[in-house]
Amino acid sequence: MSLLLFVSAASAFTSSAPLRGIPSSPARSSRTAVTMIDADTLLVALPGVAALGVSLQKSSSDMGFAAAPMHAEKVDVTLARNNFKRWNDALQTKNPAVVADLYSSEALSFLPTVSPMHIKDGTNTEDYFTAFVQKNPFGTITDDSVQPYGNGNAYLHSGLYTFDLGTGAERAPVQARFSYVWKKEDGSWKISHHHSSVRPAGPDMLQVARENFNKWNDALQTKDPKKVAALYSTAGDLSFLATVSPMHIKDGDNTEDYFTAFVQKNPFGTITDDSVMVFDDGDAYLHSGMYTFDLGEGRKRAPTEARFSYVWRKSGGDYKISHHHSSVRPV
Known part of the structure; x- marks a missing residue:
């Protein structure tokens, strides 16, 4: 010293x-x-x-100062992704010993995606990868974050990744979640903890879409145009093409004006066919298909078949309609 x-x-x-x-x-x-x-x-x-x-x-x-190692690497997302690439490249060799060599020989906790074991030593690590590398795995990070520890000698890298597995026509992506703890051992980065799990299915977005349609339909039953208009976006991104209006409605005032007349027709909508497309991890979706509207009173009440496209987008934690296109179904 x-x-x-x-x-x-x-x-x-x-x-x-x-x-x-x-x-x-x-x-x-x-x-x-x-x-x-x-x-x-x-x-x-x-x-x-x-x-x-x-x-x-x-x-x-x-004073809270700690001795920093000379020429210490900057622990950030770039370092973490570079080490992930080393691991991913090792998988491509299809040599389980090469992959296992990236794992700590001092203290290991490995919870693989599809194994029930809690792996704590290099031998079992190599055994696990002997089978896994035969699936031709290739990982791609889709979302991640980094938390440094130990004066830059360790860090947690966690997030989401997608693995392409299989060969030929059977090759398919699997969405999963990961947690790695990388620690410095004798000057080299080693994995001391690895937890991988299949990403749980998100909400049934078709069911979410139908529930939001019911909110909109229920608002019509109140015959209060303000309640209906409140379901439409006020973030300046509205595009509303109503069934019987020639206007391209882009603001809340005109939306309310349209429903002031429409709710007097006692409308009640029933979806007859629909599908959903999800965007931004569920923060937005397109709900489209066919619906039938019963309109009018007494003997004059009659069904009208129409088509719909709604884009619902999360705003302040709630879904709002940012696009609504409704049209009479062609004969």
Whole structure:
């Protein structure tokens, strides 16, 4: 261990004998000299400096400083993705020993995607990858984050990835979630924890779409145009092409005006055929298909077959209609 020490020649050295590690000089200046010396030698030879060293170490610790390794790598998402690429590239070799070599030999916790085992040693790690690499796996990160630990000597990399598995016509993507803890061991990054799991299915978006349609249909039954218009976006992204209006409605006021007349027809909609397309991980979706509207009163009440396209988009935690196109079904 070396210590960079600022020593005053006039006050620090009272003996004429040279100190090991510091070359003797026939004439010493009283100005401060900067000298790299062996710290253990200095602490033995100068007890006063030893006490100072302890004091300095304590004060720096009290202030929350920790010794950082020389030339430490910057722990960020770039480093994490580079290490993930090393792991993914190792899979492409189809050599389970090459993959297993990236895992810690000191402390390991490995919870694979499709194995019931809690793997804690290199032998079982290699056994697991012996079968897995035969599936021709190739991983692609779709969402991730990084949390550094241990003064930059460890980090957690977690998120979502998609694995293409299989060969030929049977090759298919599998969406999964991952957590890696990478730690420095003898200067190299090693995986000390790896947890992978199949991504759970999200909500049934067709069911969500139908529930939101029912909210819209129920609002019609109130005959309050404000309640219907409140389901439409006010974020400046509205496009509403109503069934019997020639207008392209783009704001809440015109939406309310349209429904002021429409609700007086006692409309009640029933979906007869529909489908859904999901966007932005469920934050938006297109619901389209066929519906029948019963309109009018008494004997004049009659069904009208029509087609619909709704885009519902999350706004403030709730879905709002940002696009609505309705048209009479052609004969």
